[in-house]
Amino acid sequence: MIADRAQFIRDNTRLQAPPHAPELVLHLADEITPIWRLTEEELGEIGLPPPFWAFAWAGGQALARYLLDHPDLVRGKRVLDFASGSGLVAIAAKLAGAAYVLANDIDVFCGAALEANALANKVDIAFAADNLLDAPPPAFDLICAGDICYEKPMADQVLAWLQVARDAGAEVLVGDPGRSYFPRDRLIKLAEYQVPTTRELEDFEVKKTGVYAFA
Numbered sequence: 001m002i003a004d005r006a007q008f009i010r011d012n013t014r015l016q017a018p019p020h021a022p023e024l025v026l027h028l029a030d031e032i033t034p035i036w037r038l039t040e041e042e043l044g045e046i047g048l049p050p051p052f053w054a055f056a057w058a059g060g061q062a063l064a065r066y067l068l069d070h071p072d073l074v075r076g077k078r079v080l081d082f083a084s085g086s087g088l089v090a091i092a093a094k095l096a097g098a099a100y101v102l103a104n105d106i107d108v109f110c111g112a113a114l115e116a117n118a119l120a121n122k123v124d125i126a127f128a129a130d131n132l133l134d135a136p137p138p139a140f141d142l143i144c145a146g147d148i149c150y151e152k153p154m155a156d157q158v159l160a161w162l163q164v165a166r167d168a169g170a171e172v173l174v175g176d177p178g179r180s181y182f183p184r185d186r187l188i189k190l191a192e193y194q195v196p197t198t199r200e201l202e203d204f205e206v207k208k209t210g211v212y213a214f215a
């Protein structure tokens with residue numbers, strides 16, 4: 001079992017810039033620190049949930065790029081980064097001038113990754129590991145969700161929850177590279193990017209990825 005999550009993250013990642021949002025740096029796994037190659041059994045033996053936090057997913061990279069390029073959307077705002085993973089969207093929001101950013105992910109390793117990554121970018125970001133889907137969405141000016149449509153039950157639940165947030169007045173942005181359960185016809189596409197990724201985890205080296213708003 002992993003006693004010190006922060007140390008595990010430092011030992012198994014390299015501080016590097018995600019290719020599509022090079023303004024920030026993240027502790028990411030790569031071919032030198034390939035924790036992606038651990039099997040489910042090996043992950044279970046060391047008590048590590050699948051390390052989503054060790055990779056800058058295409059949806060998150062696109063969303064981070066969009067926030068960095070549109071600071072008017074976030075300046076002075078209260079922002080929630082739902083399903084934060086490494087925290088790249090939360091960090092981009094803060095770098096773009098958000099007043100307060102909460103990163104949320106049910107994996108506690110994401111909390112440790114967020115702490116390390118926020119420190120590396122010299123920004124202050126809060127973290128919550130609660131499952132926010134269990135209650136109505138909290139009040140935020142802007143809710144961001146990067147790459148959350150890879151499993152059907154989760155995608156359906158998150159999208160319905162985000163719709164409630166939108167109906168209550170929040171701006172809602174989703175970054176998605178065409179995952180199977182992403183309902184692109186229901187949302188408004190704001191931007192499209194060619195996002196570099198890795199063949200270790202994805203079907204293409206570069207993924208066409210959109211940033212979408214709830215109408």
Ligand SMILES: C[S@@+](CC[C@H](N)C(=O)[O-])C[C@H]1O[C@@H](n2cnc3c(N)ncnc32)[C@H](O)[C@@H]1O
Pocket residue numbers: 052053055056057058059060061082083084085086087088089104105106107110130131132133145146147148154
């Ligand atoms: C593909 S990763 C995306 C991470 C990050 N947004 C990015 O784009 O790099 C999906 C993340 O969703 C998180 N997740 C799954 N169910 C969740 C839930 N109910 N609440 C919050 N996060 C959740 C996982 O732990 C994982 O970190």
